[in-house]
Amino acid sequence: MMAGRGIPLEGTAGGPARHIPVLLAPVLEAVSPRDGGVYVDGTLGAGGYTSAILDAADCRVIAIDRDPVAIAAGRTLVDRYPGRLTIVEGRFSGLDAIAxxxxxxxxxxxxxxxxxxxMQLDEAARGFSFMQDGPLDMRMGNAGPSAADVVNAMPEGDLARLIFILGEEKKSRAVARAIGQARNEEEISTTGRLAEIVARAVGNRRDGKHPATRTFQALRIFVNGELSELAEGLAAAERILKAGGRLAVVSFHSLEDRIVKRFLNERSRVTHGSRHLPDMPVAAPTFRLIARHPVTATEEEVAANPRARSARLRGAERTDAPAREIDPAFLGVPKLPDLSGARPS
Structure with a gap:
């Protein structure tokens, strides 16, 4: 589940960014920026979508990110688009209130x-990647327990369930057992150490991916509450979009894409009462699908940006029907162990 948000940002620390915004052209087509419009980029990152929207029309963008590093880097964009860009540190689950x-x-x-x-994957100090040794953190923001807190304090049974559900790791019990044994000897505090423990428990994978891939994914999703955040973000988008407003969501993993697909399919479904039953109130669709199937990256884009390989874009247009409550369980947000026993270090 890897995003590639960004464009080169002149003047940012460390020189130009090396990140490429994923599915940029189809995202712009889905959102269709127009002069005088107001748009929300719920995931600023390195500013790829934000800049493209502002370049496409004489409009305004409210850009949100929970990562203070992204917020700091994005200040350069504010100067580039005077009076047209507002950057806010926050979560996109509250994008309606932020707007x-x-x-x-x-x-x-x-x-x-x-x-x-x-940006998060490429910085070892953020602790997201097993490819570079660094502190075992994985938090997109600075609040809450880190991945190290979870692996060192969560009971083995809960840890196995978490890794199985969010990482879809078939050997989750073996991984949790190996983590339990290792932490009894010494606290697990680095990505390299955790990757070694998981690799020994999982062994070589037939698909050629690193054996720690699924475990790291599970921990990151859990630490950041990503699936519930997504569900709440979709609901917030429904509340704040005007009739005819467009929503474009790029996801990178089946767990995410399933939530987006279920939300948009359910919200766009036209239901009819049965002629054999008394008339019952039927909820009007709140969205119209822009396309029935997700947009994926071209071979050329994948060659230029391998992280685009798993990207899926789904888009929809808001109707004038009133927003509705969401059911996270229906959307596919799993019920997970809580963080009892895992406290921020």
Whole structure:
């Protein structure tokens, strides 16, 4: 579940960013920026979608990110688009409240690029990747327990369930058992150490991926509450989009894509009462699908940006029907162990 949000940002620390926004052209087509419109980029990252929207029309963008590093880097963009860009540190699950707090009672379009960004993956100190040794953190923001807190404090049974559900790791029990044995000897505090423990428990994978891939994915999703965040973000988008407003969501994993697909399919379904039953109130669809099937990256884009390989774009247009409550369980948000015993270090 890897995102590639970004474009080169002049003046940012460390030189130009090396990140490429995924599915940029189809995202712009889905959102269709227009002059005078107000748009929300719920996942600023390195500013790829935000910049493209602002370049496409004389419009305004409210860009949100929970990562303070992304917020700091994005300040350069504010100077590039004076009076047209507002950057807010926060979660996209509250994007409707954030938009209203920034003088937008309704918006014309919303983009969400779900998952971890390239900047986070590429910085060893953030602790997201097993490819570079660093502190075992994985938090997109600075709050709450880290991945180290979870692996060192969560009971083995809960840890196995978490890795099985969020990582879809068939050897989750063996992984949890290996983690339990290792932490009894010494606290697990680095990505390299955890990757070694998991690799021994899983062994070589037939698909050629690193054996720790699924476990790291599970921990990151759990630490950041990504699936519930996505469900709440979709509901927030429904509440703040005006009739005719567009929603574009890029996801990178089946767990995410399933939530987006179920939400949009359920919200766009036209239901009819039965002629054999008394008339019952039927909820009007709140979205119209832009396309029935997700957009995926071309071979050329994957060659230029391998992280685009698993990307899926789904888009929909808001109707004038009132927003409705969501059912996270129906959307596919699993019920997971809580963080009791795992406290921020």
């Amino acid at each position: 209203r707090a920034n003088d937008a009672d309704e918006v014309d379009g919303i983009t969400l690029d779900v998952g971890v960004s390239s």
